[in-house]
Amino acid sequence: MSSPTMTSIARLIRQTLTIARRDFVATVFTPTFLLFLFAPLMMVGFGAVGGGAAMSITKSGDDKARVVLLASGDQARVAVAADRRLRQMFRPIEQPARLIVESPAANPEAQARAMFDRKESDTYAVMYGPLDKPQILHSVNGTRSADYLAALADQVLRAQRAGTSAPLSEATKSVVTRAGSTTGGHGQAAFFAVTALFMISLLLAGQVVGTMAEERSNKVIEVLAAAVPLESVFFGKLIGMFGVALLFLGFWGTVIVNVGSLLPTKLATAFIDVGPAVGLPMFGLLFFAYFVTSYMLLGAVFLGLGAQASTQRELQMMSLPITIFQVAMWGLASATALSPDSGLATAAAAFPFSSPFAMVARAANSPELWPHLLALGWQALWVAITVTVAARLFRRGVLQSGSPGLRRRKKAAA
Structure with a gap:
């Protein structure tokens, strides 16, 4: 027979996955998800139009x-x-x-x-x-x-x-292929990785903030909190929206890989010196791992904010400081991208919200792997802490002040 503890854990996991499936289906199977999925295409289109206009202005000046x-x-x-x-x-x-x-x-x-x-x-x-x-x-x-x-x-x-305008010497030029990427290429890979991680984390984690605020406004969250532990609600919503993020990344990753294979050889050779120190396959795994922790950390914060906000105005006002904070974390990690062993880089790796960015830069600069095991464990711990704190703040601050009936039911049950 299974112990009561194992039964409780299994029930908690089942409840969490039920919430995750519910949020995933409610987000993906809607017409607005297509707009979200093709949002980068519209951004690239607007950027191309603006860039073309800027190039035409510059060209007219150069002429x-x-x-x-x-x-x-x-x-x-x-x-x-x-x-x-x-x-x-x-x-x-x-x-x-x-x-x-x-x-x-x-x-x-x-x-x-x-x-x-x-x-x-x-x-x-x-x-x-x-x-x-x-x-x-x-x-x-x-x-x-x-x-x-x-x-x-x-x-x-x-x-x-x-006495002549012809060249006085005739050089023989030969192309030499390096065995690996250069030190400068490591730094460029670190900066590109930090920027890419910041952009996709902020874009995808920002979708979490509206789910909790919407369900709080229509009182659905109180029904869920009465039937399921609040930690399961928060973790389930986070996992469900992470599934949406994986679907988004899978779609655009496939598009980028297929489009990249069609690029001219000359353009591809321009990035031949850019590469991570740990090797491309391992760097891909580490980048995905740090995306998971970065998404979970930022998503947990946004989830907590959405739970506290009662109106869209409050939601926007509370989201802006977090976005500015994340930009500061990106700036900190970018500043240490070329010096992974400096004191500032160590501080950025230790601070949980800048740690994913700093460590993905370290993966591009240094071939050592053991620091990443410590960093991933440290970040996973802070994901659990952030979700737990957000759930407790919601339980004590929102449910008790906004749902007296729920408190009376709890007292009667006690």
């Missing part, structure tokens, strides 16, 4: 930007060839303004100053005079353009003294 060299004859020809070679060292987004070569007038200084007043173009810098001691005029935001013109003058003088 008008220019730097000017007042030179003629062989000097102008050599300058154009040197400018073509120098631009090969810049990435497209870092290219200097377009070079315009004009013949100098009788008064080059006045000619150079007049170019800044032309309305059809944006002149950042103008160079005139002998190239061994050139004069460069530039606008307030044209310092780098002036530096580029100075480097161009140096290259033109070297070419003239060598």
Whole structure:
């Protein structure tokens, strides 16, 4: 025969899973869930529209930007060839303004100053005079353009003294593939992981806050609390909404993997140096584990807030400080992403609400695995503490003040 303790535990688990199934079905099998599921697609669409508009504005500005060299004859020809070679060292987004070569007038200084007043173009810098001691005029935001013109003058003088505008050396370039990711790649992976964990945790855990507030407003929560232990109600709702989060992640994970396989090879090789120190398979498991603990911690806090709020206005006012607090936790973990052994990183890993972010950054920077076992146990403990505290606050603060009939029934039963 089973002991009374085992029977109570089994009943508690069964009640918790019943609440979880109820919330999962009530959330997923609704038309609004489709809007929630495709919300990232709408966000990406709006971002693409805004980014396209910003790029068009930037491109229109770049088309008008220019730097000017007042030179003629062989000097102008050599300058154009040197400018073509120098631009090969810049990435497209870092290219200097377009070079315009004009013949100098009788008064080059006045000619150079007049170019800044032309309305059809944006002149950042103008160079005139002998190239061994050139004069460069530039606008307030044209310092780098002036530096580029100075480097161009140096290259033109070297070419003239060598007697040719052709390159003086011909290098042989070979691609070397690294065996693993670099230290800088570890830091980039840590920052990307912290940001991704923060975004999906905040997006998905925020769905928990409305469930409790809605059921409190229509008195369903009091019926559940009378039939099921309140801890089971809180844990069940948390598990049910976590199932919704897994469905969301599974859908978008499948989409991202299939779309990623269609990306150009050149774009994929841009991230070849980015990678976690523990290896990609282990990092995936740790990232999922820290998502679970981060979701449970944040979801438990939101669940407690939803239980305390009686109106949507109170709900919004109480949710905002928690969101700001989570942004601060993300900022703390991001600041320690490149220094996992610092004192600040240790403090971030020890504080329960920043621990998932700090430890996923540590997984990207350090190959050691044993600290993650301690961190996951520590975070699981705080999930239980947070849910228990939220349930007790709801029982003592809300049910006793808002449900006198329930108190009378309890006293009569006693």
